Amino acid sequence: MEQYLELSGISKAFPGVQALKDVGFRATGGKVLALLGENGAGKSTLLKILSGDIKPDEGKIVLNGRELSFRSPHDALKSGISVIYQERQLMSAMSVMENIFAGDIPVKNGIVDYKTLKRETKKIIDQFGLPIDPETPVMFLSIAHQQMVEIMKAYRRDSLVIAFDEPTAPLTDTEIEILFNLIRRLKEQGKIILYVSHRLKEIFEVTDEIVVLKDGRFVTHVNTAETNEQDLIKYMVGRDIGDTYANLSRNDKYGDVLLEVNNLTTYAVHDVSFSLRKGEVLGFAGLVGAGRTEVMRAIFGADPIISGEIKLEGKKVEFKTPKDAIDAGIALCPEDRKEQGLVLWRSIEDNIIMPFLDKVRKWPFLDFKKSERVTIEAIKKYDIKTPTIDKIVVELSGGNQQKVILGRWTSSLVNTKLLILDEPTKGIDVGTKAEIYQMVCDLAKEGLGVIFISSELTEVINVADRIIVMKDGTITGEVLREEATEEKVLALAMASN
Ligand SMILES: Nc1ncnc2c1ncn2[C@@H]1O[C@H](COP(=O)(O)OP(=O)(O)OP(=O)(O)O)[C@@H](O)[C@H]1O
């Protein structure tokens, strides 16, 4: 019998937003089905309905002919549906094995059977080929490994339906390979797999079918083998965005040297030197862990410097804290927006003005008008999908949260001279990516120096004017955009020095 999951007429409204409207499609066993769509299209909401976390206003979920209705996430799990979320859902103080077996801990004579628990966990970890110890508390693992624990948890439950919401965002290339092999194995076992990702390359590599959503509505259902990137983008965005990189309008006039870094050494990087001119976009490429983020943290006053010097507009600077750096005109959009960027339980407005409260004050009060104006500007500039400016950030879709951070650091409240973007397009849809690239070029035209860190090679070599490549905490080379190829950059990123 063919296994299938059929959704029909699914609708869900949140205050001010119709997140899903009459969505339906069928996913079959032994296939991977991609859910694709712009930020805020409703992908995560659909998965949350499948996991029983939120109730649809209308619609039916049918699994192998049986209609399901969930009173809680527990019911969904019992029916054989596991969803692995964008946000991690682990009990961080508990061990890996307790998380993997949560709800099903083996018991012997009334007490936890640690021996069996450890043995069974070890078996799963070995199947994944990961260097993780079953007894480590999850909070001591890297974000990538936490994500893998989450996946092993679903795998252990042997669910018939497994849904992944942007699972590769925190993973390195090797880990992505491990995940894809696992997905292929689940496929062979006849599982029904749903896969959400903004990375089209992955969609072509690992999925069989694609469902596109736009503004909460179903657009199309196609076979992966019978479509191409250009068509998918058209379905998602509703228009042809053409060749993103060729269409960029770049800055071609550089000003004076803005930033000079000489022989910078910290606990994580060694003897790093480079400079950046006003109006220039400088890319930083390298494998995950190459030390790019650490260089930026040192420049930003977030990590102590052991030796070396930093000059801003020709003057030596020593920032004790990020606040000093911000006051001097440096802005850093960090890579992990949840850990370092946003206060999730506060509004969009609060998140945008928070670091600059002194500038939106009409003593002794807050200048509400100004604060509102700045926020609305950011919402317009980045097309942040939200019904109001006081929506709390945790209720925004992943990509829209990222846009709030960008909005904060480029608003008229800050006099940013140097903008450091660490993986700014992570979790952002193709249409918006193109807009962000253009925004980067526009800021350069305004005379800002921009540092653009990205692990997506195509992106960094096509957007930046010049690309610095790092490996193991040092710079291994530098290439100009005109002469940059993926092979060249990758060779430097993996160079054995
Ligand atoms: N708990 C909530 N409360 C209010 N609105 C919400 C909530 N969750 C989602 N929304 C809204 O529903 C819409 C769809 O969001 P969803 O998270 O499903 O998008 P997505 O397709 O996953 O986007 P992304 O690619 O950015 O992750 C968005 O406008 C979002 O702001």
Ligand SMILES: [Mg+2]
């Ligand atoms: Mg989402």
